[in-house]
Amino acid sequence: MERRVLSANERLVVELLLEHGSLSRSALARSAGLSKPATNDLVQRLVDAGFVAAVGEVSSVRRGPNAVHFRAVTDLAHVAGVEMQPEHVRVAIAGLEGRPLVELDLPRDDASPAAHVAEAVRRAAAKIGLGTSDLWKVVVGTPGVVTPDGDVDFVSGHPDWHTGQRDRLSQALGCPVRLENDVNLAALAESEEGRGADVDSFTLLRLDEGIGAATVLGGVLLRGARGYAGEIGFAPAMASSERIGDLETGYQSWVGRAAIDALVREQGMTHVSAEEVLTAPDTETGAARVRAEVVRRVAALVATVSTVIDPQRVVLSGALGEAGGERLATQIEEAISRDSPLRVQVVPAALGSGSVVIGALALVIDDLRDHVYGTPTAAVSSRAWRQRRGDP
CATH class of the missing domain: 3.30.420.40 (ATPase, nucleotide binding domain)
Structure with a gap:
């Protein structure tokens, strides 16, 4: 059976229920900035149409219609x-x-x-x-x-x-x-609920088998005209590189996992992973040398990104970026501010492998x-809803 298109206020009620899990009629009225009679009518129409369901009553001294909670029906599409x-x-x-x-x-x-x-x-x-x-x-x-x-x-x-x-x-x-x-x-996830959620612009730098970057500006993911934005592994790491746009001479060859593994082996640590070296205490001399070189190389990469994009924050992700944690991020930030006029906050990612x-x-x-509700998200125009989302 084809579902009907929701009005803007009906969509607002459903969005509030999706955000909070379940709410009473009174809570919905307050959150939506609508009158109680209008909210009661909206909720009943949504229940009748199968978009919302009652989930029982909450403990209350004065029992009545407002004690019943409602939730959005979430299994209509996947x-x-x-x-x-x-x-x-x-x-x-x-x-x-x-x-x-x-x-x-x-x-x-x-x-x-x-x-x-x-x-x-x-x-x-x-x-x-x-x-x-x-x-x-x-x-x-x-x-x-x-x-x-x-x-x-x-x-x-x-x-x-x-x-x-x-x-x-x-x-x-x-x-x-x-x-x-x-x-x-990964950058989109961090912008929704990670280290990019509280800033207008950030660049996520992934350090793993390969390296890559993704930038969010004003809440919008920067993809580029053809989708190549962020393919920084191809960017020449040194001006003397004879070939342009080649992983063998680009940043991939300088800060990718193979390059970091080579640094580890140069210190005679043949049975230690790069992640273990990045988490080792400063008292371990060989690990400290590797980490100092990683800081130097990644700082150069972050500086390159910052001169072009100038993000408020750079988020380090991937197995190597996350293994270094706050210590690596802080050392990179300090190296950039010490050696250049650039000022950029560097932090580890919050969301990990998922x-x-x-x-x-x-x-x-x-x-x-x-698709399910028929009303575009932009049509939800309640002042209370806009303020809660941080919109003007």
Whole structure:
């Protein structure tokens, strides 16, 4: 049965319930800035239409209609967020509330990337009684360059993951698929509920097997004209580089995992991981030398980003960035301020390894709600709602 389009005030009530979980009529009226009679009427219409359900009564000295709490019905549609990496595929499926209902990690095997992603989504959906064709959309976070229309353009070192993967995945899953750069999704997650939530602009710098950057300006993810924004591993690390746009001479060769592992080996630490070195105490001389060189190199990279973007904050993510923690971030910040006129705050990421999937769900959840409720999010215009979201 086709659902009707919600009015702006009906959408406002549903958004409040999605945000808070459940509310009484009185609480809804206060939060929405509406009269109690108007709120009562809105709630009843939403219950009758199947968008809202009563969840019982709260303890109260004076019992009555206001004691009943209501919640949004969140299983009307579902989306999946996926992270695809060389060693695993991670999937989370969410309903209209945007929080994962099920999560699954599937180690990579010899199957093609598209087949492996499809199998992981299939298994995750089955855990909550869904088929993949029941999903409204699947967002896949992938390394490499993703075009503005949501397909893979280029992934270094992965010749079997190329243009056309979106359509292959959509056909295999029986639902629409959108691809997005994984570092972009991690930045989007940090902007929603991590270290970018309280600033207008920040750059997330991912330090791992590969390196990448993603910038959020005024709440908007900067993708660039062709999707190459943030592919900083290709940027020449030194002016003397003979080849431009090559991972072998770019920042990837200077601060990627292979480069940091080489620094560790140069200090004679053949059985120690880069993460262990970055977390070692300052009293361990070899580790301290490696860390000092990592600080120097990453500080140069952060300075390069800062001179072009000038973000309020740089967030270090990825296995290496997060292993260094607050200590590495502080040392990088101090090195930049000591050696240059630049002033930039450097902090470790807050969300860890799940950030790509969180960002994938965040990317699609507003569109899912617009699809189900019919009223664009922008139409929700209550002054109380705008103020709570920080809008003018």
